[in-house]
Amino acid sequence: MKIAIVAPSCPLKREAASQVQVIAEARSGCELLVHPQCFLSEGHFAGPDQARLAALREVMADPSVDAVWFARGGYGSNRIADAAIRDLPEAARSKAYMGYSDAGFLLAGFHRAGLEVAHGPMPQDVVREGGDAAVARALDWLVDRNPSALEPDVQAPAFAFNLTVLSSLLGTELEPDFSGAELLIEEVNEHHYRIDRLMFHVTSSANVRRASRIRLGSVDDIPSNDTPFERDEQAIVEDWCARSGVTFGGRALIGHHADNRVVRFGSIRD
């Protein structure tokens, strides 16, 4: 099982790459290929659009690569997502793709293109507290499809997104069909009022309203408001679910933390 790591948004830290290599090497049947593009840097990004796209297209087209693992989030995968799924090489169809946060743009577009994708931990997570477990869980799924890595209460078909990313892909070519699907959301580093505005936008979508239910993962590192918002993240999500007629299905084990579980998109073959 060969897993290629590329960075479609921001650069991977070298120490994170080394730590993930150590974890992978201690495990049988797993070879990691860290693409040198992961360490490029141009302003905010892991190299210019062309370099990030070329590395991604290269590993997608490589028949010896079994899985593509997005190095980390940040911002930028939306800038190359359309081009990444254009004229898909056949080899791209026989592998799995995993990441979360900003990588959600790719997960969405790749799912629409018929590829097997999953929302789950990324290599950069190894630097989190308890991050070894997150990386091990990601490999449990990528290498062995071990069901213990999965979010425990998911009712397939399912999707999982960072809320800001979900809001930003509605109406674009990347938007999946949520009809009858469970939609898991998580957020990090957004004020309560922004979460409220995002939920207004997302639950106004006719497509999102066709979801079977919305479940809320972690909402971490919420900056303090100048005046307290007086509703917490769960109350905000429940409010907009009620206003839009979408079932609120409770909390979910996804988010920007080491406990982030894997969510496979759609109704994909095992």
Add this chain to the structure above:
Amino acid sequence: MKIAIVAPSCPLKREAASQVQVIAEARSGCELLVHPQCFLSEGHFAGPDQARLAALREVMADPSVDAVWFARGGYGSNRIADAAIRDLPEAARSKAYMGYSDAGFLLAGFHRAGLEVAHGPMPQDVVREGGDAAVARALDWLVDRNPSALEPDVQAPAFAFNLTVLSSLLGTELEPDFSGAELLIEEVNEHHYRIDRLMFHVTSSANVRRASRIRLGSVDDIPSNDTPFERDEQAIVEDWCARSGVTFGGRALIGHHADNRVVRFGSIRD
């Protein structure tokens, strides 16, 4: 000419209300009615949704009110916009409505409902440096329809929005038809990478792509990135215009500052 001030999002400061009253009283033919709801406070908002909606509906239905002036931005008008335009009283149709920033949700929905709306300075702007001139300009338009108050290069039909607000209303019941229209955008207090993401989202919209051109107002108070983004706000907007085939029409005199000019929505009668 009676102008009613209500606060559909955050509370108006009492000193701002007093200063605006002084400016209005020094002017003939202009009576300001500052609704007491402007000073309510519940968490982030100028009172609960019901109170903000009731005050707005009250002044909309009042035949003696010639114009409704939104007190300030912040966040929250989207929470009551749908309800505000339901079963419109006849008196609501014979008045003008003005504001910007978060009030853009109302401008959009009210325009869709056939009301006369304009993007322009608000009472709270009086506390800005040079804010007296912004308030005088708003009254020049509201009271006299003085063309000197207007953004000088607008080619009607036109729309103007805060970029975040525009992104958040795409796909909702509030979204106007931008076909053949000039679309002015402005932003405040968003990182460069967020501006880039917003422009990705907005220019992915088929509706926005039918606009005749996009013009960029001020983008103020951009927080510094951990690494420099290496493209300024104009380069970002030009990039996404080029990628989406929308004409970039240059800069515009709108934004979160005292020079903010008035932009009437659509092709409205004089």
